[in-house]
Amino acid sequence: MGIADRKEREKLEMKRLIMEASMRMFLEVGYEKTSIRNIAEKIEYSPATIYLYYKDKDELLYDLQAQAFEQLFEVFKEKATSRSPMKKLEQIAKAYVQFGLEKPDLYDLMFIIRSPMKKLEREDGSEAWDNGASCFNFLLEVIQQAIDQKLLKFKDRSVAALSIWAMVHGLVSLNVRCRLKVMDMEEDGIVGAIDVTIDEYLKMIKI
Structure with a gap:
């Protein structure tokens, strides 16, 4: 597997982690009470990492x-x-x-x-x-x-x-x-x- 393929796979895996954590929090806590920071804490990454994939919470919910x-x-x-x-x-x-x-x-x-x-x-x-x-x-x-x-x-x-x-x-x-x-x-x-x-x-x- 080349470097480009590995990076793409890592990117998809990170996006999957973000979406899974977001869905759990939206369903358990509620959309309004969930923030990008909350989601970042859930997956143990910084909020900046999530902003590499989604510009805001609405865009994330749209994908979900x-x-x-x-x-x-x-x-x-x-x-x-x-x-x-x-x-x-x-x-x-x-x-x-x-x-x-x-x-x-x-x-x-x-x-x-x-x-x-x-x-x-x-x-x-x-x-x-x-x-x-x-x-x-x-x-x-x-x-x-x-x-x-x-x-x-x-x-x-x-x-x-x-x-x-x-x-x-x-x-x-x-x-x-x-x-x-x-x-x-x-x-x-x-x-x-x-x-x-x-x-x-x-x-x-x-x-």
Whole structure:
């Protein structure tokens, strides 16, 4: 192995250490209470070392978000396998909700806190949230199949995707923030109610 290859491997290893320590601290302590200095202390390096890789905490979180969305995308590919577009939409919706319910702190970092959305501006002044693109495009493709087969009341796939996403996100975020406690139900009951809600919603938008 040459010097350049060894340096690249060391660089990737350091970045991995930084990201692993950051993720643990963001989930255990919270994003707002975690600083670059805290992360540096965790891996026993100076803050200057981390700044060689990330200019600020938002940039670091953005990379961590990308990893989290890769996890969610893998869940979609594993769980949403039906040949029927409507059944596949159901599988996507339930996989999304299950992911959020099982990993509420990670979901919070992905969808609820405002950081690191200010990092999205591109050099040309436009903005795009590339982290969520693979998952959203997966949803769009299935919706388009349903529209082509005249199975959905929606005609515009973007409007359909926004509606479905808003529904499942609402269910997860209400639970993440403990707002579903107003239903005065045991946890199993809440999960069951969420499941039925998804089923009923999909019936409403089906032709």
